[in-house]
Amino acid sequence: MEDWLLHLVALAASILVTLLLSSLLKPSRPRKTASLPFPPGPRSLPVVGPLFALLRRGRSNFDVDQLLRRLRRLHSRHGPILSVRRLSSSRPAVFIADRVLAHRALVARGAEFADRPPASGSSAVLSSNQRSISSAPYGPLWRALRRNLAAELLHPSRLRAHSPARRWALDLLVRDLGTESSGGAAAAVVVMESFQFAMFCLLVLMCFGERLPDEQIRRIESLQRELLSNFISFSVLAVYPKITRLLFRGRWKKLMEIRRKQEETFVPLIDARRNDLLLLRRRRSEEDGFVYSYVDSLVDLEIPVDGGRKLTDGEIVSLCSEFLSAGTDTTATSLQWIMANLVKQPDVQTKLYEEIERVVEKDAAVREEDLQRMPYLKAVVLEGLRRHPPGHFVLPHAVTEEAEFEGYRIPKGAAVNFAVAEIGWDGAVWTEPMEFRPERFLEGGEGDGVDITGGREIRMMPFGAGRRICPGMGLALLHLEYFVANLVKEFEWKPAAEGEEVDMTEKFEFTVVMKTPLRVIILPRKRT
Numbered sequence: 001m002e003d004w005l006l007h008l009v010a011l012a013a014s015i016l017v018t019l020l021l022s023s024l025l026k027p028s029r030p031r032k033t034a035s036l037p038f039p040p041g042p043r044s045l046p047v048v049g050p051l052f053a054l055l056r057r058g059r060s061n062f063d064v065d066q067l068l069r070r071l072r073r074l075h076s077r078h079g080p081i082l083s084v085r086r087l088s089s090s091r092p093a094v095f096i097a098d099r100v101l102a103h104r105a106l107v108a109r110g111a112e113f114a115d116r117p118p119a120s121g122s123s124a125v126l127s128s129n130q131r132s133i134s135s136a137p138y139g140p141l142w143r144a145l146r147r148n149l150a151a152e153l154l155h156p157s158r159l160r161a162h163s164p165a166r167r168w169a170l171d172l173l174v175r176d177l178g179t180e181s182s183g184g185a186a187a188a189v190v191v192m193e194s195f196q197f198a199m200f201c202l203l204v205l206m207c208f209g210e211r212l213p214d215e216q217i218r219r220i221e222s223l224q225r226e227l228l229s230n231f232i233s234f235s236v237l238a239v240y241p242k243i244t245r246l247l248f249r250g251r252w253k254k255l256m257e258i259r260r261k262q263e264e265t266f267v268p269l270i271d272a273r274r275n276d277l278l279l280l281r282r283r284r285s286e287e288d289g290f291v292y293s294y295v296d297s298l299v300d301l302e303i304p305v306d307g308g309r310k311l312t313d314g315e316i317v318s319l320c321s322e323f324l325s326a327g328t329d330t331t332a333t334s335l336q337w338i339m340a341n342l343v344k345q346p347d348v349q350t351k352l353y354e355e356i357e358r359v360v361e362k363d364a365a366v367r368e369e370d371l372q373r374m375p376y377l378k379a380v381v382l383e384g385l386r387r388h389p390p391g392h393f394v395l396p397h398a399v400t401e402e403a404e405f406e407g408y409r410i411p412k413g414a415a416v417n418f419a420v421a422e423i424g425w426d427g428a429v430w431t432e433p434m435e436f437r438p439e440r441f442l443e444g445g446e447g448d449g450v451d452i453t454g455g456r457e458i459r460m461m462p463f464g465a466g467r468r469i470c471p472g473m474g475l476a477l478l479h480l481e482y483f484v485a486n487l488v489k490e491f492e493w494k495p496a497a498e499g500e501e502v503d504m505t506e507k508f509e510f511t512v513v514m515k516t517p518l519r520v521i522i523l524p525r526k527r528t
């Protein structure tokens with residue numbers, strides 16, 4: 001063969017091989033999603049449906065319980081992934097109630113599903129236009145805010161510095177419960193308010209760096225509570241905000257009033273910290289009791305917005321409010337559910353008390369370092385979170401770009417949510433899932449070694465899973481273990497009256513709480 005012909009053939013062959021290889025190695029182009037159907041769901045009339053829903057949502061006694069029951073019915077009709085027409089947008093809301101699909105979305109395709117839907121109305125006001133961790137779109141701002149919380153406050157080395165704060169909150173709680181229960185030989189007490197106040201004392205101290213007087217903590221608590229208790233009624237203001245702001249003028253005024261009071265209360269505390277910070281750092285080392293607080297980290301932080309700048313006071317107020325709401329109500333709710341189960345099942349309480357007695361010195365409180373030697377305590381806390389997750393759903397997720405999922409179209413900006421409680425009650429994973437049975441988390445049980453981050457597989461997800469998993473998970477587990485252990489060490493917990501059943505009915509508020517708050521007799525343990 002002629003030389004030139006040989007070169008030509010070789011060149012053609014190499015081009016062919018290159019083309020073939022590059023087509024094999026190139027990531028497959030995303031399938032056209034526009035032609036795909038939305039996940040199945042109920043039909044609704046495009047105009048009448050939304051209007052009807054708006055009117056129903058406008059009622060302040062909007063029944064979340066009913067909505068959840070309806071969702072359950074829809075899942076049994078349409079399957080584990082379904083979509084519901086949304087009142088506020090042309091995009092449907094998607095619900096996923098299957099642990100394998102949840103893992104596929106949140107973990108395997110974690111970055112794609114890590115966005116949040118756009119906020120409007122009340123959520124935009126409260127989050128300073130999506131400048132809080134939970135509301136920020138998936139991107140550099142979210143990363144900076146989340147990294148700040150995780151590294152500056154929740155990192156184990158920083159967490160240790162707040163150990164005296166936990167001891168202080170525990171002493172207040174024990175004193176509070178002890179005083180309340182000393183009204184008579186066996187006076188019954190309602191404990192939830194004491195749990196909530198103790199959590200507020202602790203989180204307010206971690207947030208603002210100062211032990212504030214009781215009345216100031218109570219003022220902050222009542223503000224945050226007002227916000228959470230109106231959470232559902234305010235949500236209507238996110239639907240066509242310009243119209244609903246006029247239609248529900250009273251609610252809008254109330255929202256603005258709460259926000260104003262928050263700023264009036266938080267900004268002086270932030271200012272004090274900002275002004276004192278340099279001085280404090282110079283004068284007081286950590287040994288002297290100076291502990292770096294959440295506000296300190298926020299004052300120092302530079303965010304990737306407008307080419308890089310410090311946070312405004314309004315943004316810091318939103319982040320403090322988020323920190324207090326996320327860390328107090330969830331933990332107090334879980335604590336109440338766990339204690340309720342210990343009252344209902346005295347044998348579990350005895351077993352836990354015996355473990356504590358084996359590990360801890362007779363008259364001493366349970367120390368944080370003791371917790372590592374208490375597998376049964378950990379099992380009790382995990383079972384509490386599996387059986388009674390404080391949130392039955394995660395916060396709404398969204399996809400960063402329109403995506404195909406399980407053959408369906410998930411539009412950008414559509415709210416995607418996951419049925420946390422149903423996933424933890426899956427009968428294919430847990431035997432008799434509705435029973436409270438801590439033993440399932442001990443060696444050889446079906447929950448032995450469970451990974452609650454859901455990284456490998458999801459079997460329960462009280463803190464969510466994937467990129468948006470709760471950054472406070474470690475802190476929440478520490479608080480629950482520490483308080484449950486000490487409350488059982490200090491007191492024997494009994495039903496309010498001989499033979500009285502603890503009512504375990506759920507009620508949907510910001511978290512899923514006990515419909516009848518726990519009322520018990522608590523007897524100080526006899527010192528021997």
Ligand code: HEM
Pocket residue numbers: 133134135146322323326327328330331334389390391393394395396462463464465467468469470471472473475476
């Ligand atoms: C028992 C206690 C707690 C439970 C059950 C819980 C649960 C959750 C859940 C389910 C989410 C939503 C995850 C998602 O959207 O996929 C979340 C988010 C969040 N939690 Fe928690 N949480 C608890 C305590 C805390 C504490 C103590 C803090 C902070 C001090 C905290 C801070 C946050 C924040 C900032 C987010 C937003 C994360 C993001 O969007 O990236 N939580 N939590």
